[in-house]
Structures are given as C-alpha cells and as structure tokens.
Amino acid sequence: MGAGKTCTKGKWVDIDIGKTETKPSYKDPCKNNITIAKNDNPSGLNGYKKYTHRFSRLHYVGGIYYNREKQDSIKVTDAGLYEKSVTVYYLDYDVTNALPLIVGLEKTWLTNEYYYYKKTSYTSASNQWKDEDRSVKQENQLPEKLSEISTKLTGLVVLNLRKINGKYYANGDTSSPPTINEDLQIQVTGPSTEYTIYKKYKHAPTGGKSNIRPLSTKNYGKNIPFDPPVYGTWCSEVYVYFWKEDSGHTNPLLLELKPTSGASSYYTLTSGGGKRWTKQSGITVGKLKTLLDRENCKRNYAHVVDISKTSKSGYICPSCNSKRVTVFPANRSDYSYCFHYLTGGSFYRVKNRGTEQTGITFPSTISSVFVYRYPKGPDGIPLLIYLPLSSNKWFERESLTSNNWTDVKDGNKPTSTFDKDKILKLLNKILPTVTINVGQTGISISGQHTTYRAPSGDGGGEQKQINLKRNNLYGNDVGFSHHIQDKSAFILGGITHNGLSLQGIPQNLVVKSVKAFYDGKNPTDKKNLLMLEFEKNNHGPRNNYVYYQKESKDKSGFTLLSEQKNKIDGDILANQLAEIKEKLETKTGDGSNAGAIAGGVFGTGLSGTAIGVGIWKGKVIVKAIVSVLKAGL
Structure with missing residues (x-):
C-alpha cells in the first residue's frame, strides 16, 4: 500500500506489474484479490508477451507498483478512476519480468481503450514513466511504438549458467534465437582455476558484438532475477564461479559482472525459496576467496575440516562461520590423532591454517574425519587422513611442504584406526626419524659439499642420505650443516659424534637442519665441538631456531641457550662461540688468565x-x- 493509505474494503487495489506467478491470482497488501492472465502471443506483437491484471468492479486502481516499489509517475487518478484492468508488456524472453516496456490503464467507460505509459529510459534501471501519445489508445496501435522501443533493447540477455562451452542466444537458448536481438550470441569459455578449488567460466558477446546487459539467469530450468535489476549495466563479459566438485554445474556460487568501464561487481544468491541475485558490496580481490568459501558452504554444504585444530573445545567451520565442529583428541605412543565430527551437514573440504588442501575426495555425505599427527606433541604435523565408515579411504600428504594429498595404495592401507604398525610406517615415510652424526667433518674447504648415510634407520629400516656442507666462520671457527636429501624436515632421533651419543638434546624435535660449530683447530676432535643449531620446522608453535652449548670439553653433555630464540650469525655468532670457548677453557684451567x-x-x-x-x-x-x-x- 502507498504511504498514508488505510485498507478499506470495496475501495482501491494496488497492482504489481512485476508479478510472474503462473497462478491465476494474487493479493495486494490489503488482501484484495487480483487475477492475472498471461498472453505469450498477443496479436501483432511478435517477440513480446502481455499480462492483464483484473480486479472486482467494486475497486479502482490505487497505485502501480513494480516488485513493491511504487511507480509514482504513472498517474492513476488524473483522468478519473480506473476500474477495469491494467496491462503490461515485456520481451517474450524476459522470463523474470525484469524490464516492463509499456503499461496500459484501461479506461472505465470505454471498451478496449487505454492510456499507455512507457519508461523514460530502457538503458538504465529507473522507475520513471511518461504518458504516451494519447492518439495511441488500443493494442493494435502498439507494434509501431514497441518497434521504436526495441532499438533501445539491444544487448539484453538471459545468462545460461548451465552452458560451460559453446554459444547460446540472447534468450539463453542454444537452438532458437528470440525475435528481438536475434543476432546476439554469447560465447562461453573456460574454465580457469581459481584458488585451487573453484572454476570460473567466461560469458562474452561474439559475432562483432562487444557488450551485453543481463536480464536474469537460467540453470536447469530455473530462472533467477537480479534484485534490483541490472539491465542498465553494460558488461563486456560476465564470469560464473562454481566449486570444482560440482561436476553438474548445478550450484553457481558467484556472478562477476565486468562493466565496460570501472570495477567488477559481484552477486550471490539469496537464501530461501525466492532466490534472487543480490549485490555484495566491498568485495576486493583479497576478499573474493572468503566470499566463495562462504557461498560454497551454503550452496554445496561443503563444510571444512581444519586439520590444524586439536583442542577438545572444537571450532567453528572457517568458511560459513556458523557450523560447529567437535574434536576428540587422542594420543598413541608415537603419534596422535584427532577425530573431527559434524552434527548435521557434511565435510567436503579440508584446510590447514586457512590453506586449502587438495586431492582428498569426499563421498556424498560424511560427517566424521580422523586426522593423524606426527610426532606426538606440540610439533606434530598432520600427515594422514582417514575417512571412516563406508568411505574407508586413507589419504597421505605428498610431502611436508605440500598441500596436496594422495590415496594410500591398497597394500599400504591400515586395516583400521588401531593398525599402529601400518599407520606409523606411513607417517615415517613422509617424516622420517633420523640420527645425525656431527662427527662427520671430513671437508677441508669452506663451501664444499659431501654426503653420508645416517647412522640409524628412519623407523622403516631405511638409512637416509645426508648432505653435509662446511662454512668457515670468524677466526678458526667452523660450521658444518646437515640436511636430509629429498626431505624438507625430519624428526631428530638423536645426535652422535662418531658413535657416541650426545646428551641433553631432546629427541622428537622436528627440524629442517642441524648445524655443528667447532673450534676449527681440529674439528674432528669432539673436544672442539662448541654448539649445535637446530632449524625447526615452521609448522610448530615455537621459535624457528634453538641452540645447545657444550657443558664441558671432556664430556658429552649440552645445555639449552634459553636466551637465543632467533637465528644468530655474524658478530653475534662470533661473540657467542667465543663465550663458550672461554667458559670451556675456564672449566679446564686453560686460558684462565x-x-x-x-x-x-x-x-x-x-x-x-x-x-x-x-x-x-x-x-x-x-x-x-x-x-x-x-x-x-
């Protein structure tokens, strides 16, 4: 109802010319009944359709509305009261009635005579109308007027979102063009991959045309309007985003309208039964993935397992920020695991601290996931995923630095979540346990490399190959770096010096490298070993470097340099090594003066x-x- 009106039975009705119901009637805000009849082929008006709105003779037209917005410039009382009907004309392929072309008010005292109104603009979304030439009174006089209007309807298209290649016409059909804009075709190309898990298709005019104006979209027989209409936006191309697992392309997540000038605008579907495309404001390239993730949760119920989460308090799905995931952590002697559980809904995706994990294929519905971390403790890294029940799938991480996962081959699959031996073997393959021999110093030139075999196996019986490099430092000091070949990190199984275990250094540290610092007068002598540097794997919550210093020249014990939390080098390193040498000499009486x-x-x-x-x-x-x-x- 218009402002200030009060519902009074037997008085006015409000006509909504945006109605598309196939039902024979609708009610206005005052519950007055209005019948609506659609004519897909009005006489002499090829390419257009007509709706006729009728009401009881006890009423008159109180206002004309388009989707609840009053069209004030259509005067309904200037020439008396209109008590018979209202007609409205659209393009025949404007399925959602986005752009009304002509509105007719049937005269009360004359048969089949109308006052006609046309829009002031057909190239911008406006609610302004103007009175047509009063000499045009009947429908058989409209073809000439609609022919004039049709020159302003260029570029209007229904986007066919089901199309993933090839061409379609302005009406969204692949076989029959519409009467109006019959020479306009849309070419679909793609997909391009966006943010690893999304695919994007491009819809652009072809055949010499350069711009289009979207009326609505269609997909699997469903036509969805824009709210508000966007037919005033000239686009050089339109992009449609889908989840890569949506093989049938049934759930478009996002539309990007790229105008001929200016920035793109983004549209998502509203929830509920009456779906519409609505604009999302403030979307930048940096926020686009967040928007896609949210829509993916809503449209595909693709909730996210965050494998970095280990707290029994659980967490909220990081995409939709509404669905709670329950976590049950548990420890085994060498590794730990977390059971992630969802009540209502399914998991379809995996993230690790915000980074999408790929290669894990989910069945249609699964609400629980096991995540295995290795080693046990705060440095544990998620390396193995199990999808239980009917899925019975195991996935292993390709490498420590990879975000891609692969199926565990049948012969290597654990028989259950309690198959410790096979689980541990898989974990060791990705993250081996290696003992480092810092007594390996047989390089005389700074910058020179060599290799040696680890003094013990990796848990699976294999002795790893270790790269060794020498770096001469200040004065006589020398550093020897130890890295595992083909692995970015490993679990420290211990430190030895030519068979003698060094004490005080915790095992099960996950490290990228070990560096041994010597007083270089004789680096083969264990007495000249001063300090050990461990570059930690950055998946853990602690600092990236940790240092241990020698306690005594003649003993094998080391203590933590607790004040050192970052990498030390240059003058600071020289000073630190000098202090250690001074302490060691003081303890043995050498250099005490x-x-x-x-x-x-x-x-x-x-x-x-x-x-x-x-x-x-x-x-x-x-x-x-x-x-x-x-x-x-």
Whole structure:
C-alpha cells in the first residue's frame, strides 16, 4: 500500500506489474484479490508477451507498483478512476519480468481503450514513466511504438549458467534465437582455476558484438532475477564461479559482472525459496576467496575440516562461520590423532591454517574425519587422513611442504584406526626419524659439499642420505650443516659424534637442519665441538631456531641457550662461540688468565685502538690484543 493509505474494503487495489506467478491470482497488501492472465502471443506483437491484471468492479486502481516499489509517475487518478484492468508488456524472453516496456490503464467507460505509459529510459534501471501519445489508445496501435522501443533493447540477455562451452542466444537458448536481438550470441569459455578449488567460466558477446546487459539467469530450468535489476549495466563479459566438485554445474556460487568501464561487481544468491541475485558490496580481490568459501558452504554444504585444530573445545567451520565442529583428541605412543565430527551437514573440504588442501575426495555425505599427527606433541604435523565408515579411504600428504594429498595404495592401507604398525610406517615415510652424526667433518674447504648415510634407520629400516656442507666462520671457527636429501624436515632421533651419543638434546624435535660449530683447530676432535643449531620446522608453535652449548670439553653433555630464540650469525655468532670457548677453557684451567692479560694490555696505552670491545669478550679480545701487539711492537 502507498504511504498514508488505510485498507478499506470495496475501495482501491494496488497492482504489481512485476508479478510472474503462473497462478491465476494474487493479493495486494490489503488482501484484495487480483487475477492475472498471461498472453505469450498477443496479436501483432511478435517477440513480446502481455499480462492483464483484473480486479472486482467494486475497486479502482490505487497505485502501480513494480516488485513493491511504487511507480509514482504513472498517474492513476488524473483522468478519473480506473476500474477495469491494467496491462503490461515485456520481451517474450524476459522470463523474470525484469524490464516492463509499456503499461496500459484501461479506461472505465470505454471498451478496449487505454492510456499507455512507457519508461523514460530502457538503458538504465529507473522507475520513471511518461504518458504516451494519447492518439495511441488500443493494442493494435502498439507494434509501431514497441518497434521504436526495441532499438533501445539491444544487448539484453538471459545468462545460461548451465552452458560451460559453446554459444547460446540472447534468450539463453542454444537452438532458437528470440525475435528481438536475434543476432546476439554469447560465447562461453573456460574454465580457469581459481584458488585451487573453484572454476570460473567466461560469458562474452561474439559475432562483432562487444557488450551485453543481463536480464536474469537460467540453470536447469530455473530462472533467477537480479534484485534490483541490472539491465542498465553494460558488461563486456560476465564470469560464473562454481566449486570444482560440482561436476553438474548445478550450484553457481558467484556472478562477476565486468562493466565496460570501472570495477567488477559481484552477486550471490539469496537464501530461501525466492532466490534472487543480490549485490555484495566491498568485495576486493583479497576478499573474493572468503566470499566463495562462504557461498560454497551454503550452496554445496561443503563444510571444512581444519586439520590444524586439536583442542577438545572444537571450532567453528572457517568458511560459513556458523557450523560447529567437535574434536576428540587422542594420543598413541608415537603419534596422535584427532577425530573431527559434524552434527548435521557434511565435510567436503579440508584446510590447514586457512590453506586449502587438495586431492582428498569426499563421498556424498560424511560427517566424521580422523586426522593423524606426527610426532606426538606440540610439533606434530598432520600427515594422514582417514575417512571412516563406508568411505574407508586413507589419504597421505605428498610431502611436508605440500598441500596436496594422495590415496594410500591398497597394500599400504591400515586395516583400521588401531593398525599402529601400518599407520606409523606411513607417517615415517613422509617424516622420517633420523640420527645425525656431527662427527662427520671430513671437508677441508669452506663451501664444499659431501654426503653420508645416517647412522640409524628412519623407523622403516631405511638409512637416509645426508648432505653435509662446511662454512668457515670468524677466526678458526667452523660450521658444518646437515640436511636430509629429498626431505624438507625430519624428526631428530638423536645426535652422535662418531658413535657416541650426545646428551641433553631432546629427541622428537622436528627440524629442517642441524648445524655443528667447532673450534676449527681440529674439528674432528669432539673436544672442539662448541654448539649445535637446530632449524625447526615452521609448522610448530615455537621459535624457528634453538641452540645447545657444550657443558664441558671432556664430556658429552649440552645445555639449552634459553636466551637465543632467533637465528644468530655474524658478530653475534662470533661473540657467542667465543663465550663458550672461554667458559670451556675456564672449566679446564686453560686460558684462565685472559682477563688479566686484557686488563694489563689495555692499561698500557692501547685504549684508543679500534678493536670493537663493545661486542667482543674473553678469547676474542685476547686474539685482537695479540694482533695489535704484533702490529705495533
């Protein structure tokens, strides 16, 4: 009803010319009954359709509306009251009645005579109308007027979202063009892959045409309008997004309208029975994936397993931000697993800290997933996924750095979730347990490489090949780096020096590399081993580097350098190694007079020499003093 009106029986009715019901009647806001009749082939009006709205003779037209929006410029009281009918004309292929072309008010006291109104613009979405030439009174006079209007209807198309290749006509049909815009065709190309799990198809005009104006979409017999209409938007192309697992292309997730100038606009479907395409504001390239993920959850019920989650408090599906996932964590002697469970709905996708995981194929419905992490503890990495019940599928991670997963071959599949031996074998294959021999120092040139075999197997019996590299540091100090061939990380099974186990270093650290620092006078001698650096795998929650220093020259114990949390190198590394050497020498009585030497020398006139005392300590100072004395005496 219009503003200020009160429903009064036997008075006015409000006509909604946007109605598309196939039912014979509808009711206005005051519950007045209005019948509606559709004529797909009005006489002499090829390419158009006509709707006639009728009501009881006890009523008159109180207002003309289009989808509940009043069309004020259509005057319903200027020439008396209209008590008979209202007619409205559309393109015959405008299935959702997006663009009304002409509205006729039937005169009360004359038979088959009308006052006609046409829109002020057919190229912009406007609710403004103007009174047609009053000499046009009957329907048989409309062909000429509609012919004039048709020149302003170029580019109007129904987007056929089911098409994934080839061409279709402006009416969305692949075989028969419409009467109006019969030479307009749309070419569909693609798909391109977007964000790994989505596919995008391009719809663009062909045959010399450069622009289109969408009226609506069609897909599997369903026509869906834009709300509000977008026929005023000239587009060079339109993109349609689907989930890659939607092989039938039944659930379009997103429409991107790319205008001839300016930024793209994005449209998603409303929920509920009366679906419409509505614009999503504020969408940038950075936010597009978030929007697609949300729509994928809503349209395909493709909820997400987040394999990084281990808390028994559970989590909210990271795509729709509404569905709760329950988590049941459990530990085994060598590994842990989490059981993810969904009440109502299904899992169709996997993420790890926001990153999409690919290669995992889900059945039509599955509400529970097992995620196996290795090793047990805070450094554990998700490496194995099991889909239980009728699925009975196991998936293993291709590598530690990969986000792709592959089917476990039948011969290697665990027989159940309790098959510890096979589960552990699969985990070890991806993330081996390796013992590092820091006694391997047989390289004399800085930058030189060699390889050696690990002193013990990886849990599966295989001895891994290790790359060894030497780097000469400040003074006589030397560093030896140890990396596993063909693996980005490994579980530290222990540290040995030519068969002797070094103590104080925790096992089951997940590391990328190990570096041993020596006093280079004789790096083959265990007594000259100073410090160990472990570059941790960045999947864990702790810092990326950890350091252990030698406790005593003659012993095999190491202690944590707790103050070091980041990689150390350059002067800081030189200073750290010098401190360790000084401590070791002090404990054995060797070099205990370093402080006295430094004090005596600096007290004899060398205070102005640029030695960098601010960052050097102990033996480093002594070396510098000796160099100065040799140069100056």
